[in-house]
Amino acid sequence: MTKFEINHNIDAEEGLPDTEMARKFQEAVKKKKTENNPDYKGDNPETSEEVIHDLGVFGVYGELEKKVEEPKPQEHRPFTRKDAEDLTKASFSKDVFEREEKGGVEIKVEQPEIESRIEQSGNFKKEELGKTYQELDRLGKELVDFKKKAKKTKDEEVKKACEKEIELIINKREKLKLQRDSLKEGIEIEKQKKPKKTESGDVKFKYEDAIDKQIKDLGDKLKIAEENTNRVKRNKGTKEQIEERQRQAEVFEKEIEKAKEARVRAIIKSKGIIGFADNKKTIITRSQVQADISENQLETYGKGILTNKSTPEDLKEFIDKEKEIKREQETQKENVLDLTTSKSRQEEINKVWQKEVLNNEKEGEKFDLTTPEGRQKEIERVQQEEAEKLLTAADKQEEKIEEEIKQEKSWIREKVEKTANWYKKQPLWKKVLFSFSCIGVASASATLGGAAGATIAAAAFTGSIGQRALGGLATFITVEGVLKKSAEKGGKERTKAEAARHTVEAAVLGLLVGSGQFARGVKEIADVTGASDLLKNAYEFWIPKSEIKIMPSIKMSPEEFHNRYPGLKYSAGIEDTDIKLKSAIGVEAAQPEAPAAPGQEIKVGTLIIGARGPEGAIIDYFRENPDIAVEKFGCPKELYGPNGEITDLDKFNEWAGGKAHRLWLEDAKEALTKPETLGKLKELGYPQDAEGYAKMMHRIGKGSVELDFKTGKIDLVDTEYLKTRIDTSIDDGGGETDNSGNEPAKEPTGKLGTKETTFNDVQNWLENKAKIDVKKSSWLTEKFLGNYKVGEILDPGFAKPQGVEAYTTAEPEYGSPQWWELKEKAGLQNQAEKILRNIPIGERAGLRNMSLLDFFKKYLAK
């Protein structure tokens, strides 16, 4: 396919008069048509008109008619300001699109930029529009005539000739329609150019508004062209007819694209950002044009010569440089510049600006850049300048903030000043860490960044910066933010799994840095990500063994630590992050062990068996680990609220109690098949059956329950049991003897009768059923039972250490008063729960606030 390029730039067809160019073009079209069609007899006036018309439609006709004064080749002249401006314009107008003319001749037409069309809109005459309409009308009539002729004739040749004419007329009409639209557009733009009177004054014409209008109109035309294509397809038009319509649609599509680019240019112009230079001096800031320029477009402008704003001062400087160049040219003839081509001019522009930039940079002290020392000094000088710039920016911002503070009332001013003074007194490392964490907050997700921001704010007001807020939390949010940002910059959104992984990874990094405050937040993170059990796994991924120190638990000696974490640094004397971590992720009842070693998968929750036995420990665990209870043990989701709180205590107790009991029964069944269990029962004096096993369980001294998340089973480990007692229950009036040697047995005091239940009855019952030595107890008095409510003893914290001891997971020493107290409390709690289980759910309402004494009196009597 032959291509003819008609370019209104001076580079094409250099030296030929424009009329000659037009003639050559027509000849070429004729030649091509002849090649394609042997019957073609030559251009008739109409065809010639068609060609010229094509050019007119696309704005070239006017260019051909112009007499362009070309510079003589190789003539060296100063590169003037006008050249620079022309060059700027020329670079703006690289709007080239291709259009294939009917007959297979492809014409590459340089489309005048949209700005030119707008600028020239005033040249459009209304009369031209009228003529176009008349021509359209005339051709329409011709079209009808030929259609009639084609329908009537029986002569195939005549019919073919008619069809050919019809096709020709249709094409001409379509081109005329384009011209018509173009003229209408010009008239419309001209209208817009006139300032409009409004209440607030004149509204000036804006290019971008005119372009917006064009984009809209082009969109309408595109729609019509697409509809036309579909219509021709539906009517089974010829391949050529369909392709012609498709080409039209493509033209509009390209036009729209160009219009959008023109809009960007219009905005740049309106903001005074036209110019030229090299990238280093770019003044087009994203903030100035970001809303209107896409990233790609900005890149395009950034790479081209139009990367800088040229203010009048810039241009003046540029002209001075031109003079300098000229002087240099005169003195160095071997380096004479050829400024007649766009390429050479472009190169020269770059050279000039590079030179200027270098000169600017070398203002002040000059170094010999040919020596390493000189280069180093130059680097330092540049760094110094950069540092000064950045520090000055911080000072400027501070001044701005100070101004804002001045506007406030004295109370606020004083507080801000106090906080600022406190900050100033902090050591540098804390201040740096603070900034780091703030950058993390800025880039972190809303949930985590918000929480971290709140922590930082609270820390600032309480003067606890660096002790809690910074450290782990700071690193965590920073890493989370950075990971998120990098994932998004990579062009893909984070999947939920990725987000969870990033969060966990970040969390672990934060943990490794070490912060008590951080550990508190881990549960929230786990809730957000649903990844609590991944937390420990992430150690494997994140721990650079030789570098990162890990927080040992309080009781972990260096030896224990090294055994558990071979290769890691032991860091003594730091607060017990391990314990806090477990607490935060809801393994509150777990043993005080350190996090899993690298590579160790978390499959098991280890729960200390307290005074309420294995079932009590399991219930507590479920209470505090909603995720695991739901996901691994089938707890109904609705029993937990959005923050993991229990929504219905009765239902929860019912579920958790039942589940714990079933788990225990299952374990008991299995245990009773093992010789070692049977041996233990025998050794301690219990029957070697389920009942005996249950009794032994009531006399458990210490041990743990391991909850296997995978199998959903439990296992009792490291257990120690007390010897049996000779049970003489209240029912048979017998007594019981403690054979353990640890605790003296209490004599039964009789049955609960139907008469009014007294405190003594309750006491006796507790001593026999709950095995609580009420008389000996320092706390279990009538007054206590009268004051304590049922709801209060059901609280999981009731049978747990209080005060300072609550912050450790170490059990009180066996046999100590604290140990006995906890055991008794757990027994009381256990009995109350058992009674409650037998009470219909409906009846339980209101019992929460009933005193324990009344509760026992009422239900023990039944």
Next chain:
Amino acid sequence: MITKEELRQIILKDLKIDSLPIEVQDKILEKLGGNIIKRITLAVLKNLPEEARPEFEKLSEAGDEIKMQEFFRNTIPNFEELTQKTIKETINEYKEIAGIK
């Protein structure tokens, strides 16, 4: 795996100060931190109802950061959003003044 040094570099690059000497980096971060803390204080106190001031004073004296957080959450609407937004805006403002893109 990201190392601490890499992490530091990522953050420094964000502020375009990664090529500067460490002491200069620290100086810039110190100043920026000072500006942020002032802005946070200003933003939080401007949003704190007057009747809550006595309680605020008490908590400031006590130095209990956790209670302070709870207090702010209860007294300032969208407290978390406010702090994050303030931090973000202050950093962006700094970047703009410094011509960091």
